[in-house]
Amino acid sequence: xxxxxxxxxxxxxxxxxxxxxxxxxxxxxxxxxxxxxxxxxxxxxxxxxxxxxxxxxxxxxxxxxxxxxxxxxxxxxxxxxxxxxxxxxxxxxxxxxxxxxxxxxxxxxxxxxxxxxxxxxxxxxxxxxxxxxxxxxxxxxxxxxxxxxxxxxxxxxxxxxxxxxxxxxxxxxxxxxxxxxxxxxxxxxxxxxxxxxxxxxxxxxxxxxxxxxxxxxxxxxxxxxxxxxxxxxxxxxxxxxxxxxxxxxxxxxxxxxxxxxxxxxxxxxxxxxxxxxxxxxxxxxxxxx
Ligand SMILES: [Zn+2]
Numbered sequence: 001x002x003x004x005x006x007x008x009x010x011x012x013x014x015x016x017x018x019x020x021x022x023x024x025x026x027x028x029x030x031x032x033x034x035x036x037x038x039x040x041x042x043x044x045x046x047x048x049x050x051x052x053x054x055x056x057x058x059x060x061x062x063x064x065x066x067x068x069x070x071x072x073x074x075x076x077x078x079x080x081x082x083x084x085x086x087x088x089x090x091x092x093x094x095x096x097x098x099x100x101x102x103x104x105x106x107x108x109x110x111x112x113x114x115x116x117x118x119x120x121x122x123x124x125x126x127x128x129x130x131x132x133x134x135x136x137x138x139x140x141x142x143x144x145x146x147x148x149x150x151x152x153x154x155x156x157x158x159x160x161x162x163x164x165x166x167x168x169x170x171x172x173x174x175x176x177x178x179x180x181x182x183x184x185x186x187x188x189x190x191x192x193x194x195x196x197x198x199x200x201x202x203x204x205x206x207x208x209x210x211x212x213x214x215x216x217x218x219x220x221x222x223x224x225x226x227x228x229x230x231x232x233x234x235x236x237x238x239x240x241x242x243x244x245x246x247x248x249x250x251x252x253x254x255x256x257x258x259x260x261x262x263x264x265x266x267x268x269x270x271x272x273x274x275x276x277x278x279x280x281x282x283x284x285x286x287x288x289x
Pocket of ligand 1: 014015018144147
């Protein structure tokens with residue numbers, strides 16, 4: 001096997017687009033710094049709503065194929081070469097929004113056995129041996145069944161990998177500090193008349209918002225090429241996202257801020273140092289690990 005770079009980051013997400021919205025700056029930065037960045041996406045988002053009228057005919061498997069092309073373009077923008085679908089493309093399909101009959105589709109991620117799905121992720125972990133894992137909190141950030149399930153699979157895989165002698169030194173959940181979200185939405189309310197979006201979303205629409213004390217790391221992208229890469233990656237997901245920097249909207253057409261600083265809460269492993277937030281997810285991890 002070819003030797004991997006010293007620093008290796010694994011991100012686990014539910015659908016194509018989640019990685020760019022949540023971690024675009026982080027992925028671009030570590031890819032640019034020569035770290036090995038691996039993205040595992042659990043479904044192709046076949047039940048996502050399509051924004052551009054010209055692509056509205058895309059549903060099911062055809063939408064999944066299209067979204068895989070969007071993901072490929074997004075990864076090119078971020079400089080990430082290693083991106084995979086959990087168990088291969090089409091192994092698990094999108095579960096739809098919580099409470100819909102789609103949740104009962106036997107092939108959907110929500111119906112997947114967590115241990116079996118986690119075993120597929122363990123294969124990736126044993127191959128890549130990441131020191132850092134990034135995923136969602138137990139609510140999946142905002143309650144979507146695929147996000148909740150991605151969280152469960154990622155956390156279980158970390159446990160199973162440790163038992164198999166392949167521990168991950170640090171596990172982080174995606175976060176946004178409440179004060180940062182509040183400020184960004186206050187600015188958005190002022191800017192809204194000049195934006196191509198009719199209404200603003202609310203803070204409750206932003207995944208992973210918590211009090212700032214819980215945040216242990218922040219990756220700043222403001223004014224850097226990584227922020228530009230994030231915006232480009234988000235634009236690549238054109239069926240799902242409309243970008244008007246520094247804002248964007250999903251298919252509900254509700255404007256929300258693009259966060260160019262990305263925030264994390266360390267939930268497993270040791271902080272790189274005490275006091276203050278880490279500015280590097282690999283802080284405290286020795287070269288030898
Ligand atoms: Zn998603």
